Amino acid sequence: MKALLHVAAVGMLVVVAGCASGPTLPADLQGKAAIVMGFDTDTAKPYEGGTLYKGLLLERINADNFTPALRRYDYRLVDPGQVTVAGHCFWQLRGVMWDRPQDLFEPGTLTWEAKPNHVYTLFADIDEYKARCVISYFEQALP
Numbered sequence: 001m002k003a004l005l006h007v008a009a010v011g012m013l014v015v016v017a018g019c020a021s022g023p024t025l026p027a028d029l030q031g032k033a034a035i036v037m038g039f040d041t042d043t044a045k046p047y048e049g050g051t052l053y054k055g056l057l058l059e060r061i062n063a064d065n066f067t068p069a070l071r072r073y074d075y076r077l078v079d080p081g082q083v084t085v086a087g088h089c090f091w092q093l094r095g096v097m098w099d100r101p102q103d104l105f106e107p108g109t110l111t112w113e114a115k116p117n118h119v120y121t122l123f124a125d126i127d128e129y130k131a132r133c134v135i136s137y138f139e140q141a142l143p
C-alpha cells in the first residue's frame with residue numbers, strides 16, 4: 001500500500017511538472033513584446049491506430065525569417081507596434097496502417113498591434129476541412 005501511494009505521488013508530481021512546463025521568459029521585457037508559441041502549436045495524440053500530429057510552424061515575424069521554424073514554447077521578443085506572423089499549420093498522420101504519410105500544410109498569417117511589456121501566446125489549428133490555417137493569440141500584460 002505504501003509503495004502504491006509513493007507511485008501515485010510521483011505520478012502526480014510528473015503531471016504537475018508537465019503542466020507547468022513552458023518557455024522561461026525574461027522577468028523584464030524592457031518595453032518589448034514577447035511572441036510565444038503556445039502548447040497547441042505542436043501536439044500529438046492517438047488517432048485510429050496511429051498518431052495525429054498537428055500545430056503551427058512559425059517561419060516569419062515581420063521581416064525576420066526563422067530556420068528552423070519556431071515550435072511549441074519557442075519565443076521571440078519584438079518591438080511594439082504592428083506585428084505580422086506567418087507560417088504553416090500542419091496535420092500529419094503517422095502509423096503502420098498508412099503506406100505513405102498524408103501531410104497537410106496550409107499557410108496562415110496574423111497581424112495585430114503589439115503593446116510594450118505584453119506577452120502574446122499563439123494558438124493554431126486547421127479547420128475541419130483541412131483547408132484553412134487559423135492562427136489566434138492570447139494577450140497578457142506584464143506588471
